[in-house]
Structures are given as C-alpha cells and as structure tokens.
Amino acid sequence: MAEIDYYFTTISPFTYLAGQKLEAIAARRGATINYKPFNLMELGQKTGFVPPKDRHPNRQKYRLQELKRIAAHEGLPITLKPAFWPANPVPSSAAIISAAKAGGGDIGALTHGLMRACWAEEKNIADDDIVSECLIAAGFDADLGTKGMLSAVETFERNTNEALDAGVFGSPFYVVGEECFWGQDRLDYLDRHLGE
Helix, strand or coil, X not given: CCEEEEEECCCCHHHHCCCCHHXXXXXXXXXXXXXXXXXXXXXXXXXXXXXXXXCCHHHHHHHXXXXXXXXXXXXXXXCCCCCXXXXXXXXXXXXXXXXXXXXCCCHHHHHHHHHHHHHCCCCCCCCHHHHHHHHHHCCCCHHHHCCCHHHHHHHHHHHHHHHHXXXXXXXXXXXXXXXXXXXXHHHHHHHHHHCC
C-alpha cells in the first residue's frame, strides 16, 4: 500500500483550493495519507520562499487573479483577502496533529474545514473556539486542539525538519517515496503515479 506524506500549511490558499481531491485519490488508489502540517515560514527561509506581501506587485496581482480562477474552476468559494490572514498556523496545525493521533473522526474533513474557515468563512483559525468548531464538525472531541499542545508543537517542528529533508519547499506538497509533487494542480500527476 502506497503512503502519501502530505506536507502543508493551514494558511495556504492553494492548499485550500485542493479541496478533498487528495482524499479521493488515496481512497481510489488504496493509499494512506500521513498529514504533516509544517512551518512554511521557517522552511521558506531555507528554501527561498518569498511571502506574498514581499513579492513584486506584478506577482501579487497575478496571485489574486489565479486564486480567483482556480476557485471558480474548482467550485469553491474564496475570499481573496481574508480578514484573519495570515493567522498563526500553530493552533490549527496542532489540532490536526492531535486529531490524527487520536483517530475516530475524518482528518481530511478537519483539514479542509479549517482552511475553508480561513479562506471562505472569514474566521480566525488561530482562535481556540473556531478550531473546536472544526474539530466537532469533523467528528473529533472539541478539546483536541488544546489537549496535548506541547506534543503537537514538537511534531509540528519535526514535520518542518522532515519536510526539508524530503525536498519540500511549498504548500501543498505530496511525497511518495522519492517522488515529489508540488501544488494542488499536480494532483493528477500524483494520481497517475499511484496507478503505475
């Protein structure tokens, strides 16, 4: 059975716009997903990532156009300039890590729900109440976001180091063995690879 190491940050619009296609591909191909939220800003300092606010205006303008186009193509609502962005990704990431460890709910729904809260619902995913709402909606205990926070933060940092070692430099990023796929627009390539 193939394993997909799924590296992402919960505040990435492109990760949000992947929807739950990864989960559908994994189910169809009999693959498992290892959800690995990581610190994109920390990794970015080592790999050349430039935060959107520091990019040339031409790149900033194009990014907004592209987000709008992708959202329309995928049928997903999006707020191009969310009220609570960029939020601190640690609380939402810790909730995903803790939920994956606890089991019992739908981790894909939780992950997408947190990003939808940021990018479509104008909610602050650094807020414990919002994180709890998303946990409950995905079938998890509401307090998983705060319970075991220290352990989850340690895993978050470990994921960041593992991401660098795996060749990751952006979000979303999918790794299967030595094969790497960057971006929500590479999911078809991932699907094809899993079928080989």
